[in-house]
Amino acid sequence: MNQVKLINGVELPQIGLGTWQITDRSQMVEVVSNAYDVGYRLFDTAAAYSNEIALSKAITEKGIAREAYILSDKVWNTSRGYRAVQEACHKSLKKFKTDYFDLYLIHWPASMKLYPDWEEINEDTWRGMEQLYKDGLAKAIGVCNFKIHHLESLKKTAEIMPMVDQVELHPGLNQNELLEYCKVNDIVVEASSPLGNGQILNNENLQMIAENKKKTVAQVCLRWGLQKGSILIPKTTNVGRMQENFDIFNFSLDKKEMDAIDKISYCGGIGIDSDEVEEFG
Numbered sequence: 195m196n197q198v199k200l201i202n203g204v205e206l207p208q209i210g211l212g213t214w215q216i217t218d219r220s221q222m223v224e225v226v227s228n229a230y231d232v233g234y235r236l237f238d239t240a241a242a243y244s245n246e247i248a249l250s251k252a253i254t255e256k257g258i259a260r261e262a263y264i265l266s267d268k269v270w271n272t273s274r275g276y277r278a279v280q281e282a283c284h285k286s287l288k289k290f291k292t293d294y295f296d297l298y299l300i301h302w303p304a305s306m307k308l309y310p311d312w313e314e315i316n317e318d319t320w321r322g323m324e325q326l327y328k329d330g331l332a333k334a335i336g337v338c339n340f341k342i343h344h345l346e347s348l349k350k351t352a353e354i355m356p357m358v359d360q361v362e363l364h365p366g367l368n369q370n371e372l373l374e375y376c377k378v379n380d381i382v383v384e385a386s387s388p389l390g391n392g393q394i395l396n397n398e399n400l401q402m403i404a405e406n407k408k409k410t411v412a413q414v415c416l417r418w419g420l421q422k423g424s425i426l427i428p429k430t431t432n433v434g435r436m437q438e439n440f441d442i443f444n445f446s447l448d449k450k451e452m453d454a455i456d457k458i459s460y461c462g463g464i465g466i467d468s469d470e471v472e473e474f475g
């Protein structure tokens with residue numbers, strides 16, 4: 195399986211499993227067991243998903259050694275700031291009965307709509323993230339939903355720049371400008387909702403390309419994201435779809451196909467603008 199190397203040398207698998215909206219404990223046990231058997235090694239969760247304990251128990255039940263999987267977690271918006279982010283990380287680590295995350299991310303930047311001092315808030319939270327990294331509690335640190343101006347703002351005070359930016363990226367939302375910026379700045383882009391939360395799979399242009407390739411639309415979406423160099427974390431609870439989503443390393447899209455997919459306009463997804471967001475619960 196393809197690995198992506200971060201600026202600090204940490205390697206992450208290019209495909210992992212998203213776990214948002216999986217909260218049922220017995221379902222999580224089945225999902226993790228199947229995913230591991232298929233070959234998934236990266237599990238993406240967040241404090242806000244209310245499934246850290248379920249995921250932790252499922253991993254334990256499967257008997258996976260700590261070094262045999264990659265655990266990625268996120269700090270929620272209610273824990274911004276130097277101290278709060280560290281406290282939140284400790285709390286989450288306890289739930290997993292582990293002493294480190296492979297990747298720890300800020301879930302959302304402070305919204306400029308709500309906070310005139312959004313830059314200071316993000317800087318202060320990021321200082322806490324840097325501390326977690328220095329203390330070895332996170333092998334790699336990063337952000338989610340940060341646009342270029344959020345990253346440029348962090349640059350003014352950051353000692354260590356984010357190693358990963360997890361953002362909504364799928365056909366219909368190509369994020370080409372951010373991808374270019376991140377490439378220049380050694381930040382790996384991780385695609386959240388790489389299938390547009392399941393809402394883009396009926397797109398006719400994608401269906402045509404998939405038919406030509408004798409692949410499924412989901413595989414075409416993921417292959418497109420893979421060729422853009424991003425890490426992908428599709429979510430599914432279905433073992434057949436897990437296999438389908440993982441089986442994207444034996445074909446490629448040519449330039450014409452990549453360009454055609456790049457041109458698809460927004461046709462579904464989460465669609466939350468991190469500058470506009472009022473606040474979540």
Ligand SMILES: NC(=O)c1ccc[n+]([C@@H]2O[C@H](COP(=O)([O-])OP(=O)(O)OC[C@H]3O[C@@H](n4cnc5c(N)ncnc54)[C@H](OP(=O)(O)O)[C@@H]3O)[C@@H](O)[C@H]2O)c1
Pocket residue numbers: 211212213214215238239301338339360361385386387388389390391392393395412413427428429430431432435436438439464
């Ligand atoms: N940082 C952030 O702010 C943020 C935001 C959104 C998501 N994320 C992360 O990204 C992960 C993935 O995003 P997502 O959960 O929004 O959606 P997604 O992975 O884009 O799509 C998931 C949806 O597509 C369906 N699906 C999966 N594989 C399929 C296939 N091969 N064929 C047909 N349908 C398929 C799933 O249903 P079934 O389960 O029934 O298969 C589910 O309804 C999340 O779980 C989370 O870890 C992060």
